[in-house]
Amino acid sequence: MSEQPIGPASISARDPQWSAGNPPHQLPIYAASSFTFESIEQGMAIFDGETPGNIYSRFGNPTIDAVADKIARLEGRGLPGETYGLLTSSGMAAISLMGLGLLSPGDSVLTQADLYGGTVALFRDVFQPLGIKMIIHDLRDEDGLTRLLEEDSSIKMIYTETPSNPILRCVDLEKLAAFAKMYDCITVVDNTFATPLLQQPLALGIDFVLHSTTKYLNGHGTGTAGVLVSQHLELMKERLLPKLRLLGGTASPWEAWLLHNGMKTLALRMERHCQNAQMVAEMLVANDKVEVVHYLGLPDHPDHELAKSQMQGPGGMISFELTGGLEAGKDFLNRLKFCTLTPTLGDVDTLILHPATMSHRAIDPEVRRAHGISDGLIRISVGIEDVADILHDLEQAIGG
Ligand SMILES: *Cc1c(COP(=O)(O)O)cnc(C)c1O
DSSP states (O other), X not given: OOSSOOOSOOOOTXXXXXXXXOOOSSOOOOOOSBOOOSSXXXXXXXXXXXXXXXXXXXXXXXXXXXXXXXXXXXXXXXXXXXXXXXXXXXXXXXXXXXXXXXXXTTOXXXXXXXXXXXXXXXXXXXXXXXXXXEEEOOTTOHHHXXXXXXXXXXXXXXXXXXXXXXXXXXXXHHHHHXXXXXXXXXXXXEOTTTHHHHOOGGGGTOSEEEEETTTTTTOSSOOOOEEEEXXXXXXXXXXXXXXXXXXXXXXXXXXXXXXXXXXXXXXXXXXHHHHHHHHHHHHHHHOTTEEEEEOTTSTTSTTHHHHHHHOSSOOSEEEEEETTHHHHHHHHHHHOSSSEEXXXXXXXXXXXXXXXXXXXXXXXXXXXXXXXXXXXXXXXEOOSSOHHHHHHHHHHHHOO
16 A cells, blocks of 8 residues: 555554564553653653653553554655654544644634534634634635735634535645645644545645544544644644643543554455445435435535545545435434434444534534535445445335
């Protein structure tokens, strides 16, 4: 897949413990809050960063660091230079670290309306009171962005999510990165929906990539974690790592291990997610009780061509609307037997969510509608099961 294969070897180069011995095949879980020093001199050298070593698990831990490294290498594969990753206790902790670590009071962030709900609330309820403003604009409107950036020198960051939730609109990352550089803006991409296998924002010129690894990277719904990745090594090591240690949003070794274990099948899973989703989307299009289908693998999705040019596959997320709106949607959801009604995504199982009553419940219905989220819209995170089981369940729930 790349020049530097990212194999199952789990032990991080950051882990001095294994450099001399022969490591176990599976990543060990260091269930330890702290690490011992052989002498006061060694302790001082490790504290000062002169000797590599571990101190305290909030600061770093071999299990956590190995997984951070692995995701960093995936996001940075094929690129010259080192890519560095920080594993956090959740996707929200990665976004918090990014914001609190890179922005200062008086700064503004330019972003899109269709962001993950928690991200919008974080900006509104945490960053805004600290004097960090959020400016919402369509990030595909280059003229509009030019006008905003020319007028407002407080804009220091462009933050995007592509494909977006739940109608899967995409932003041209290469264009956005080049544009942001002209205005000295940092670019950040939430790459949760695509995963590093289907989209590699750093290769397109983006500065920072983050994930809720809770979703596809873990893939099994067994743990909550997040990651922030970049090739800006000084910012990562000198500014963000110390902030993470102070904020305390470090991942736990156990969650890191679950994530690592899940990632072993990431390539297989993503291939099957894409295949199954394509078949589900085509079934939905052909069903006369379905009004609209949003899927990047369908040629009539407005971002089909863009997705083909910057992604390695259309992914496993679909949204659709039944004729009959909210009532038809509710009946459909209550008739499901095989697929699961749950507010997450990216698992091996097919998961279904109703944005209007679940993920986007807190958003004003008019604002929701303006962004294509009607009350009857249903989101599917297509799993990796036998596609016949998924199709059968969806068809019986839609009814004939
Ligand atoms: C789930 C999600 C988050 C938040 O991640 P947590 O792990 O739940 O904290 C952020 N962005 C996107 C796109 C998500 O789907």
